[in-house]
Structure formats: C-alpha cells, structure tokens
Amino acid sequence: KPTVAVVGRPNVGKSTLFNRIIGERKAIVEDSPGVTRDRLYAEGDWLNYTFNLIDTGGIEIKDEPFQQQIKMQAEIAILEADVILMIVNGRDGVTSDDLFVARILQKSKKPVVLAVNKIDNYEMRSEIYEFYQLGLGEPWPVSGSHGLGLGDALDEVVQHFKSLETEVEEDPSVKVSLIGRPNVGKSSLVNAILGEERVIVSDIAGTTRDAVDTAYTYEDQPFTLIDTAGMRKRGKVYEATEKYSVLRATRAIERSDVVLVVLNGEEGIREQDKRIAGLAHEAGRAIIIVVNKWDAVEKDEKTMREFELEIRSNFQYLDYAPITFVSAMTKVRLKTLFPLIQEAYASSHMRVKSSTLNEVLVDSVSMNPTPTDSTGRRLSIYYGTQVSVGPPTFVLFVNDVELMHFSYRRYIENQLRKAFDFTGTPIHIITRKRN
Numbered sequence: 285k286p287t288v289a290v291v292g293r294p295n296v297g298k299s300t301l302f303n304r305i306i307g308e309r310k311a312i313v314e315d316s317p318g319v320t321r322d323r324l325y326a327e328g329d330w331l332n333y334t335f336n337l338i339d340t341g342g343i344e345i346k347d348e349p350f351q352q353q354i355k356m357q358a359e360i361a362i363l364e365a366d367v368i369l370m371i372v373n374g375r376d377g378v379t380s381d382d383l384f385v386a387r388i389l390q391k392s393k394k395p396v397v398l399a400v401n402k403i404d405n406y407e408m409r410s411e412i413y414e415f416y417q418l419g420l421g422e423p424w425p426v427s428g429s430h431g432l433g434l435g436d437a438l439d440e441v442v443q444h445f446k447s448l449e450t451e452v453e454e455d456p457s458v459k460v461s462l463i464g465r466p467n468v469g470k471s472s473l474v475n476a477i478l479g480e481e482r483v484i485v486s487d488i489a490g491t492t493r494d495a496v497d498t499a500y501t502y503e504d505q506p507f508t509l510i511d512t513a514g515m516r517k518r519g520k521v522y523e524a525t526e527k528y529s530v531l532r533a534t535r536a537i538e539r540s541d542v543v544l545v546v547l548n549g550e551e552g553i554r555e556q557d558k559r560i561a562g563l564a565h566e567a568g569r570a571i572i573i574v575v576n577k578w579d580a581v582e583k584d585e586k587t588m589r590e591f592e593l594e595i596r597s598n599f600q601y602l603d604y605a606p607i608t609f610v611s612a613m614t615k616v617r618l619k620t621l622f623p624l625i626q627e628a629y630a631s632s633h634m635r636v637k638s639s640t641l642n643e644v645l646v647d648s649v650s651m652n653p654t655p656t657d658s659t660g661r662r663l664s665i666y667y668g669t670q671v672s673v674g675p676p677t678f679v680l681f682v683n684d685v686e687l688m689h690f691s692y693r694r695y696i697e698n699q700l701r702k703a704f705d706f707t708g709t710p711i712h713i714i715t716r717k718r719n
C-alpha cells in the first residue's frame with residue numbers, strides 16, 4: 285500500500301484536509317477501544333487506490349524552535365512517504381516557511397503534489413499562481429472547509445502511485461519485525477541473529493521502506509527481518525519523538541506476520557512498552573515477548589519467574605504470547621527465538637476443520653451454558669466456521685449477536701485454545717446472526 289504524507293505549516297488546514305481524505309474511516313479509528321490512537325496515521329482511498337496517510341503536523345519535538353519542527357516534519361515525510369502532499373494557505377501567499385519546506389522537499393526527489401488551500405470560490409483561483417515559485421510544479425486549488433478541488437489534487441497523487449506499482453513483488457518469506465522502545469536492543473538483536481551474513485534486501489534508493497529488511501533462512505524456511513531501528517543511520521529524525529516511533533512500529537507491524545515485542549530486562553516495563561505491544565495485539569499479529577539484556581540483570585533463581593509474572597500482569601491481553609529471555613550481547617538463549625517464531629507463525633496460520641470446531645463448540649456449550657438476557661432469552665450458537673488465518677478468525681452463527689457477552693466470548697476463546705495449540709497468536713471470534 286502506498287503512503288502519502290501531508291506536510292505544511294500550522295494553520296494551513298492540514299487537519300481539515302486530512303480528515304476529508306480519510307472520510308468516514310476516521311470515526312472507526314477513533315472508536316477502536318484499547319490503545320489511544322493519535323489521528324496522525326490513517327487509511328484513505330481515492331479511485332481504486334487505498335493508501336496510508338500520515339499527518340506529519342501531529343509529530344512534534346517539545347521545546348524545539350519552529351523551523352526545526354517543520355524541517356523534521358518534512359524529513360519524516362521524505363523518509364516515510366511515496367508521495368508528499370504539501371499544503372499551503374492561499375490566503376497568506378508564499379511565506380518564507382513555505383519556501384524553506386519546499387527546498388527540503390525538492391532535494392529529496394520524492395514526488396510532491398502541491399495543494400493551495402482556502403481557495404473557497406472561483407474568484408480566488410488567481411491566488412494560486414504565485415505558488416509556482418515554490419518549484420514544486422502545478423499548484424492545485426482546494427478548499428478543505430468547502431470540500432472543493434481535492435479530487436483533482438488526489439488524481440495527481442494517484443498518478444504517482446502508478447509509477448510505483450511495478451516495484452511491488454510478493455515474496456513468500458515469513459515477515460518478522462522487532463518493535464520496542466528506543467535502545468531496548470532491536471538492532472543489536474538483528475545483528476546478533478544475522479551475524480556476518482547481514483543481507484539487506486530492500487534498501488533500494490528511491491523506494492520507501494520504513495525499515496531495513498534483511499533475509500534470513502532458518503531450517504530451509506525463508507524469513508525477512510524487519511528492523512525498525514535500521515533507518516536511524518540515515519534519518520537523524522528517527523525516534524526523535526514518541527509519536528514517530530509509535531508510527532514506525534505501526535507501519536512495521538502492518539507488514540509483519542510475527543512481531544517480536546522487545547523489552548529491556550535491565551530497565552523493566554514502561555508505559556511505552558505497553559502502548560507498542562498493544563498495537564501489535566490490535567493488529568492481530570502473532571507475538572513473542574523478548575526480554576533482552578538479560579546478561580545485565582542481577583539475578584537469582586527467582587528473577588526470571590518474577591519478571592515473567594510482571595509481564596503477565598502488565599500485558600494481560602497478551603496471555604497467548606510466549607516469553608523468552610535473551611541477550612543480544614552474549615547471545616544467551618538467542619537460539620530460542622526461531623523455534624518460537626515458527627511455532628507462533630504456524631499457530632496464526634492454522635486452519636481448523638469445521639467438523640472439529642463444531643465438536644469443540646458443542647462440548648463447550650454443554651459444559652457451560654450460554655448466557656441469557658434480562659428477559660430470559662438465551663444465546664444459541666448454531667455453528668461455527670473458520671474464515672481466515674493470520675490471526676485465526678472464527679465466525680459463530682447465532683440467534684442474536686447481542687446475547688454474546690464478552691465473558692462468554694472469552695470462555696469460547698479459552699476452550700478453543702485448550703483444544704488447539706494457538707500459542708503465540710491472538711484469535712478473533714466474530715458473531716453473525718443466522719437468517
């Protein structure tokens with residue numbers, strides 16, 4: 285999926301346009317429970333294209349001068365996006381900040397589409413011409429508040445996608461990403477796993493890869509390791525802000541089959557660890573919790589067990605994720621990683637036969653009757669079927685979806701986990717009314 289980044293000074297109307305582009309999806313993003321999501325990353329579509337949209341205006345470094353902020357936003361856009369949508373304010377004319385941002389974008393050679401906002405009526409169109417001096421090509425008049433002109437600007441954005449299409453090739457490897465706070469040791473782990481054979485597979489100049497991908501073969505199975513930290517050398521803005529590192533994690537998760545949530549054994553668990561792990565869980569990815577720097581921990585025979593309990597109580601929703609304690613530095617227990625990755629991947633791609641599934645459902649209901657509502661109406665589960673993998677997703681056909689309580693859904697999930705080995709993967713249970 286291509287990525288479009290929106291850049292521009294504050295008050296040019298970036299957020300309004302951002303919201304117009306993502307349209308009704310916005311509501312869905314904001315309603316999703318659990319992790320609080322900043323509205324700086326969303327999905328949009330135009331014509332037959334679906335794309336990721338980043339509002340770089342939402343990323344800021346505290347206490348930095350204004351020019352540093354807009355410079356960082358432009359650099360993030362260049363690193364992350366396939367196409368940049370620069371917004372200027374038609375009522376202000378060209379400002380020195382616009383020129384400053386335009387110069388940074390020009391140097392990057394990334395395609396830029398220039399939208400002149402607040403052109404609310406036809407008479408104002410003549411305001412756009414002075415924006416040719418930004419050197420970013422044709423300025424498109426738009427009005428975020430009136431919803432005008434955006435279609436033409438998006439047409440041009442989509443034009444640029446067409447030249448990207450040939451690059452994308454499906455590869456059969458299992459994608460594994462390492463996510464976690466800065467300095468937990470993600471890069472060190474990748475290096476320790478790969479040793480000398482670090483082969484960069486998609487570090488192609490001019491293409492956007494928000495992480496450096498490396499190929500690795502384990503027991504004849506091809507893997508791709510996605511190292512979100514690998515970009516750091518090239519982009520100094522990397523991890524400058526928490527929002528940006530969360531954004532990067534989100535993007536890495538999106539591309540992965542299995543996510544290694546890396547914790548720092550030396551420092552313990554922080555709020556940001558929970559936030560990042562929550563993203564992987566919500567995305568339905570297979571997850572392994574990796575406690576790194578275990579060499580640096582002063583420990584006795586109880587330490588590991590205690591840390592494990594702490595993880596379980598801090599990450600209750602990740603009860604399916606195995607935990608392993610390693611050291612990138614001394615390579616202790618690094619050998620545990622790939623067997624766990626293989627197992628988690630296999631779990632997340634397991635397909636359960638409908639007949640077996642329904643036996644488990646019938647047994648589950650007979651052991652623990654379905655709930656009733658206040659009027660005494662009882663949930664009936666007629667039958668279930670697995671509809672997809674990655675994560676395994678089951679549809680249960682019922683008499684009334686309202687009767688399926690959270691706790692009963694949880695019970696069914698636990699029964700499925702007892703019957704089948706879903707170690708390392710979330711499973712999704714959806715209810716549908718049978719007509």
Ligand code: GDP
Pocket residue numbers: 464465466467468469470471472473513576577578579580610611612613614
């Ligand atoms: P990243 O930001 O998560 O990629 O973290 P890095 O891989 O850059 O590591 C951050 C720091 O932690 C570096 O100084 C590493 O040398 C150190 N480090 C990484 N892994 C280990 C480990 O297993 N043990 C110890 N003691 N230090 C580590």
